Amino acid sequence: MTQQHKVTEIEQNMRIDKLLALKVADVSRSEIQTWIADSYVYVNGKQVKANYKCQKGDDIKWKKPEQSALRIEAENIPLSIVYEDEDLLVVNKPRGMVVHPSAGHQHGTLVNALLYHCESLSQINGDHRPGIVHRIDKDTSGLLVVAKNDKAHTVLAGQLSEKSIERRYETIVHGVIEHETGLIDAPIGRDPNDRKKMGVTDNGKPAVTHFRVLKRFAEFTHVECKLETGRTHQIRVHMKYIAFPIAGDPKYGRRKTLDIGGQALHAKSIAFRHPATNETMQFEVEPPSYFKNLLAQLEK
Structure with missing residues (x-):
């Protein structure tokens, strides 16, 4: 879906990559730069570079790349497993590890490691977040519970909700x-x-x-x-x-x-x-x- 924004006087002279990073939720500036390079962003109907300085009244249009383009691969990354059985794992996530892949973090995530370690993971959250019941931030360390099947995931998610x-x-x-x-x-x-x-x-x-x-x-x-x-x-x-x-x-x-x-x-x-x-x-x-x-x- 194409989105649109008209540059205001306050936003004048701001770089296009910085402006869009503020406007688009959960997308980093480096990801925006990739969008611009891959022709997902237009200003007044024309392609621009990431360092383009916006002018008042500029008509910016952008389209998010399809997430399905992400390829989630199993990677042999060491895991600190505190507990495991046929239904779930409890993992001690290290500081600096992203929980699941995104456009800016396609490798080295907890999900990449889990796919290598586990024969099956719950699919309730789709192909990009298998097994993930809850998350913690990249630079937060500590415990996460991971579901190996949809039944376990449903019960655990219910406990979170209640x-x-x-x-x-x-x-x-x-x-x-x-x-x-x-x-x-x-x-x-x-x-x-x-x-x-x-x-x-x-x-x-x-x-x-x-x-x-x-x-x-x-x-x-x-x-x-x-x-x-x-x-x-x-x-x-x-x-x-x-x-x-x-x-x-x-x-x-x-x-x-x-x-x-x-x-x-x-x-x-x-x-x-x-x-x-x-x-x-x-x-x-x-x-x-x-x-x-x-x-x-x-x-x-």
Whole structure:
């Protein structure tokens, strides 16, 4: 489907790739540059280069490439498997790994690794997200449950919907939180000023995060968060909303933050009922070495 936008006075002199990256949800600037090179973007009916400076009144038209063009290949990538049976896996995803392929990340994802490891995965979310019941961000480490068949997927997704899956995270935030515990109940939706970000918005979806302080440092706080809902970037958005943004977060953190290559956020534990036996399953993993080292440095 072709989409269209007329350049406003405020947007004048902005590069076409930057402007479209703001306008199109969940698409990176590098992906937009590929679209432009592959003739998916036209300005006033003509092709332009990625560095074209938009002028007021320019008529921009673009068409998203068909996702079916993605070829998802099995790749022999090591997996840290915490638990596995015939219905599901619990995986400790490393920091820096994308969960499922997209136009900008076709290789090296968790799905690529799962396709190599597993004979079968659920197909409820289609060919591009086999087995994926829920996600965590690329630079967030920690636990994910993966469904091997559609029945298991349906039951687990139902538990997510009814909020009976318990997910706890560890994070390090800027600032010293004075109270021991807290609850953030603030709806989350797409940021109207930046389509690649989420934010607390009046028309957002309900989002609830519980937190408790684990340890305070001079300028930071070590915090445990428990999700009641699972919105995109929920903990990152909520901690920013209460003025304690996550350390290292390039999207929602402070301009001057810790240079640690991404947000200090780790999915430490998960608990759910097994989709076949109804037995309560609970798993917990320690944070990665960078997280432990950061805590040790803050201690000093």
